[in-house]
């Protein structure tokens with residue numbers, strides 16, 4: 001399971017990262033915790049651990065006592081080895097994770113509580129058994145109900161001193177030209193032409209309508225473990241002011 005920035009979040013009562021065989025987290029420079037870049041895997045199965053370890057290291061077997069073990073490579077693997085300095089930074093960050101996620105969760109929930117009654121503003125819904133550790137705060141605008149376009153709401157909020165961005169990535173990844181036109185590698189149809197790829201796979205707008213709708217309706221606010229109650233109150237006040245202005249127009 002690719003968890004990216006879902007640190008210490010829960011889905012249906014289960015800690016994200018423990019669903020499936022392997023949980024994969026990002027440590028890039030803008031996540032809850034960072035080691036500069038790279039990521040980490042978590043898993044229960046010991047055999048998978050050794051496999052993952054080898055896969056990140058050209059499939060070299062560093063655990064064997066047999067000096068020839070490295071020559072017995074089962075299949076080609078890349079070199080994604082993390083250096084020790086980065087690993088040490090990552091380990092030190094792990095100790096802070098509880099507190100970082102607790103504060104972010106508190107902040108995000110506060111914002112939701114403060115704006116949940118506003119017309120046309122949809123807060124991130126956290127269902128029973130789930131927990132959000134708020135990498136950022138994403139709300140969605142129903143333009144008809146809110147009486148304003150998403151982009152105008154975003155600008156008005158910025159004018160109130162609340163930094164925010166409309167949307168997230170510009171489009172779903174499958175809408176990138178290289179997927180729509182299947183031209184990832186110049187001069188070749190690789191990997192789409194590979195017989196293992198699956199001939200009937202095609203990418204088109206509308207493939208994941210909900211994801212596309214989220215990108216078209218979302219507004220993203222930053223969240224930080226250093227934000228205080230005063231920050232939350234000011235953000236809530238600004239969102240309410242903008243919403244009330246347009247909904248009463």
Ligand SMILES: Cc1ncc(COP(=O)(O)O)c(C=O)c1O
Nearest residue numbers: 002004005025026027028038039
């Ligand atoms: C869904 C998703 N995938 C991947 C990434 C990037 O992770 P990394 O930079 O470690 O590859 C992010 C975060 O930016 C993400 O949100």
